[in-house]
Amino acid sequence: xxxxxxxRLLAMIPVLIGITxxxxxIMQLAPGDPARLILGENASPEEVKELREQMGLxxxxxxxxxxYMVNLCKGDMGKSYIxxxxxxxxxxxxxxxxxxxxxxxxxVSILIAIPLGIIAAVKQNTIFDNTCMVLSLVGIxxxxxxxxxxxxxxxxxxxxxxxxxxxxxxxxxxVLPSIAIGFMNMAAIARTTRSxxxxxxxxxxxxxxxxxxxxxxxxxxxxxxxxxxxxxxxVVGVQLGGLxxxxxxxxxxxxxxxxxxxxxxxxxxxxxxxxxxxMVVMSVSFSVINLVVDLLYGLLDPRVxxxxx
Amino acid sequence: MVIGSQSNxxxxxxxxxxxxxxxxxxxxxxxxxxxxxxxxxxxxxxxxTGAGKTTTGLAVMGLIPxxxxxxLGGAILLNGEDVLHKSDREMKQIRGKxxxxxxxxxxxxxxPVMSIERQISEAIRAHDRSLTRSQVLQKAHEMLEMVGIxxxxxSEYPHQFSGGMxxxxxxxMALSCKPDLxxxxxxxxxxxxxxxxxxxxxxxxxxxxxxxSMVMITHDLGIVAETCDSVSVMYAGSIVxxxxxxxxFDDPLHPYTKGLFGSLPRLDDRRAKLQPIKGLMPDxxxxxxxxxxxxxxxxxxxVCRVEKPNPTYFGGEHFVNxxxxxxxxxxxxxxxxxx
Ligand SMILES: Nc1ncnc2c1ncn2[C@@H]1O[C@H](COP(=O)(O)OP(=O)(O)OP(=O)(O)O)[C@@H](O)[C@H]1O
Ligand SMILES: [Mg+2]
Numbered sequence: 335x336x337x338x339x340x341x342r343l344l345a346m347i348p349v350l351i352g353i354t355x356x357x358x359x360i361m362q363l364a365p366g367d368p369a370r371l372i373l374g375e376n377a378s379p380e381e382v383k384e385l386r387e388q389m390g391l392x393x394x395x396x397x398x399x400x401x402y403m404v405n406l407c408k409g410d411m412g413k414s415y416i417x418x419x420x421x422x423x424x425x426x427x428x429x430x431x432x433x434x435x436x437x438x439x440x441x442v443s444i445l446i447a448i449p450l451g452i453i454a455a456v457k458q459n460t461i462f463d464n465t466c467m468v469l470s471l472v473g474i475x476x477x478x479x480x481x482x483x484x485x486x487x488x489x490x491x492x493x494x495x496x497x498x499x500x501x502x503x504x505x506x507x508x509v510l511p512s513i514a515i516g517f518m519n520m521a522a523i524a525r526t527t528r529s530x531x532x533x534x535x536x537x538x539x540x541x542x543x544x545x546x547x548x549x550x551x552x553x554x555x556x557x558x559x560x561x562x563x564x565x566x567x568x569v570v571g572v573q574l575g576g577l578x579x580x581x582x583x584x585x586x587x588x589x590x591x592x593x594x595x596x597x598x599x600x601x602x603x604x605x606x607x608x609x610x611x612x613m614v615v616m617s618v619s620f621s622v623i624n625l626v627v628d629l630l631y632g633l634l635d636p637r638v639x640x641x642x643x
Numbered sequence: 644m645v646i647g648s649q650s651n652x653x654x655x656x657x658x659x660x661x662x663x664x665x666x667x668x669x670x671x672x673x674x675x676x677x678x679x680x681x682x683x684x685x686x687x688x689x690x691x692t693g694a695g696k697t698t699t700g701l702a703v704m705g706l707i708p709x710x711x712x713x714x715l716g717g718a719i720l721l722n723g724e725d726v727l728h729k730s731d732r733e734m735k736q737i738r739g740k741x742x743x744x745x746x747x748x749x750x751x752x753x754x755p756v757m758s759i760e761r762q763i764s765e766a767i768r769a770h771d772r773s774l775t776r777s778q779v780l781q782k783a784h785e786m787l788e789m790v791g792i793x794x795x796x797x798s799e800y801p802h803q804f805s806g807g808m809x810x811x812x813x814x815x816m817a818l819s820c821k822p823d824l825x826x827x828x829x830x831x832x833x834x835x836x837x838x839x840x841x842x843x844x845x846x847x848x849x850x851x852x853x854x855x856s857m858v859m860i861t862h863d864l865g866i867v868a869e870t871c872d873s874v875s876v877m878y879a880g881s882i883v884x885x886x887x888x889x890x891x892f893d894d895p896l897h898p899y900t901k902g903l904f905g906s907l908p909r910l911d912d913r914r915a916k917l918q919p920i921k922g923l924m925p926d927x928x929x930x931x932x933x934x935x936x937x938x939x940x941x942x943x944x945x946v947c948r949v950e951k952p953n954p955t956y957f958g959g960e961h962f963v964n965x966x967x968x969x970x971x972x973x974x975x976x977x978x979x980x981x982x
Contacts (some may be wrong), residue, residue, distance in 0.1 A: 538746060542816075545739060561756055595783050636800040640802075640803070
């Protein structure tokens, strides 16, 4: 297990190199000269050229990339072109907001979706089941940013119950954004839980469990559910990954001071080091989530665990 | 219906009727089936695939799959008590403790994500809450050793065991609360011949040790001859002939039984498998009127097509449900001898 973890962590390195390389190259294609951006429209071409040399922008792209990676390994992500602040500290200040929002919405959606999925499966084809499935279909089909706008419209502007924007009103600030991002995940998780439960409930081992004299509920929760969790965890993993990427839209709608909004601001300002910094942190989080999900498989399914060795 | 007649029989089924209702059709899986298993006795339940053997076992366990399966009538008496009218809570006490079932397929009968010692422990704890965790585990390990699996393999998972070992785990589980009755549904079909012999020997030893009664569901006449005291022959959901091992092997009466056992089996030549019979089992969603066997029967008469036969007894417990014997016995026998 430990060896497997180390192997997986090492495997993250090429992924990160690939991502940073891609982002680096795309930023090269973007129009606009950072030196001109910093010095403003009135600077003379000589001044711009001098700054470009100072910043190393005159070097070949690969050299620039190599320099960036070396610095990154030292924990130095450069300085913002716009504010001149350290990218590392800016990203570190914003990341917890994104992470907290992701965790809250993930926790809430998992805690609601899994019981709903189980009950829907046990009460298959009842009104409860049908209602859940229709709602979840709506949830899956509705874009998160649209949902966010509607939530703000109703609960903040019309009813005035919850803040419109920002993260400075304690738990109340979290309610709408986490519903907006979490609803779709909740729908997907509930549907997967239901369909895998429908399958496992009919398995022979559940019947065997009942034949031992344990209650129906224990047979379902103790035998059918642990087996149904395996496909559910896959979906949860994919959704969690999506939470990080999806933050870009919702954070913009809610003016949430997280990485997603920072990235949008930085792209608008062509603040290359800041964009790179955000991308690096996001892709590391994404890989870590994947790793955690893979390790969870090992805990849930002994057949997978024995393959790790 | 006489309830609580504290009989000598561990299991008595009377006129059991079970249907499966699907959207398209109604499957008459068990039709007015009656059978009896005496204390400490083993009854062989033989019959073609689809005859309703597993359904009968599941009905005794109260585990007919819902909502498709419906028990329409009859009585199932376990130690004289009717289990068809028990509440869920009462059934929970009965399953595993009074009666347990060894299911047809050992490969899928064990939970793949739970260690086998936990799966056995669960059965033990379900019926004895006073035991501590370690006592339960201890007992589970004893059960494992009894079926010949070293206790230190208890923490392993089903995929780490061979088919034969899984079947032994299933047997250990079924025996763990020392039930009065075991329903063994083709416990060895998934195993190769050597392992099959081992498992059967094991079940016989354990049965003798605990004086358990048993219903042995099988296609294999060799197994019947080796393990059973009496035999019930099942056709299209009901019993067509029943008798002691000797009665049925050496003096089969019903044309179906004769067909099954072919001309081969004498008690000294029991190695034969069931013989195929011409024709097919009737579609259980569209059973013929009268005797269900007449479309395949060489001796069918007019009465067979209209009327259900009643049992005719031939001394002791040997009976046959066939019109050929409903008339004057000697005459019937002559007819029968003539083939
Ligand atoms: N869950 C179900 N839904 C609908 N029909 C069923 C169901 N289970 C069994 N049946 C039908 O009931 C009839 C009896 O099935 P059962 O499993 O009891 O036969 P069996 O004697 O055990 O056969 P085998 O020797 O193949 O195990 C069959 O026609 C089968 O198709
Ligand atoms: Mg069967």
